[in-house]
Amino acid sequence: MISLDDAVTAQLESHGERFEVLVDPDAALAIKRGTFDEEFEGQDLEDVIAAEDVFEDAASGDRPPESALKEVFGTTDPMEIIPQVIERGEIQITAEQRREMQEQKRKRLINIIARNGINPQQNDTPHPPERIDRALEEAGYTVDPMTPAQQQIDDALDALRPVIPIRFEEITVAAQLPADYAGSGQAKVREFGDLEREEWQSDGSWVGVVTFPAGMQNEFYELVNEVSSGEAETRVLKDKDELATR
Secondary structure, eight states: OOOGGGOEEEEEEETTEEEEEEEOHHHHHHHHHTOHHHHTTTOOGGGSBSOSOOBSBTTTTBOOOHHHHHHHHSOOOHHHHHHHHHHHSEEEOOHHHHHHHHHHHHHHHHHHHHHHEEETTTTTEEOOHHHHHHHHHHHTOOOOTTSOGGGGHHHHHHHHTTTSOOEEOEEEEEEEEOHHHHHHHHHHHHTTSEEEEEEEOTTSOEEEEEEEEGGGHHHHHHHHHHHHTTOOEEEEESSTTHHHHO
8 A cells, every 4th residue: 555645536426426535646547547557567456545445535534325335336345446436537636746746757757768868979878867857957848747757758859859969779788697607697687678599608608688778788787797796798789690690
């Protein structure tokens, strides 16, 4: 469950009655869009609500009569009713909650852009989040707190391009871990991105070819150095099949 401070109210009026539930704002929007399972993978409804209850007035704690619940929803089970209130009702948020949601969504958007974007004018190096934040501010871009950050990427990039050189690109890197580190290290390297292929060498070393957002290359090199005590070798590949043809 979430805290009451983090919850918003979803409200439905029907049959002359009012029904309110307390839920995480992003989860409520995902439920309304029908994308909850995708956006909140691994979480259940009970993880994103503040109370397993349905209220007539959440602020006072008053509850509607069971007969009204039965008439409108066909059940008195709160866990069956809560999604219906969210789907059919309206999400009530205060100005303060809206500001907090907007700030959280802005941070999420900046993180996505920083992890996926590169600077084509500086050897395709990543843009630091702070630079992206300043550029969004300079561009006058306003984050929509009610729309998933992923859906705002294209508009944000359109706003950023007149301010900073940026493009989204993936990078493919071959990493070779010495035999002493291959057993434990390869498991972490292979999970960093999309493992294109892997080869175990005759000397016991492991070579993996991994594709991931170009903006994450510094993180990748840090991981490889960490799991190999700095003894690994890496090489950026222009072609995913390059290693096999050399």
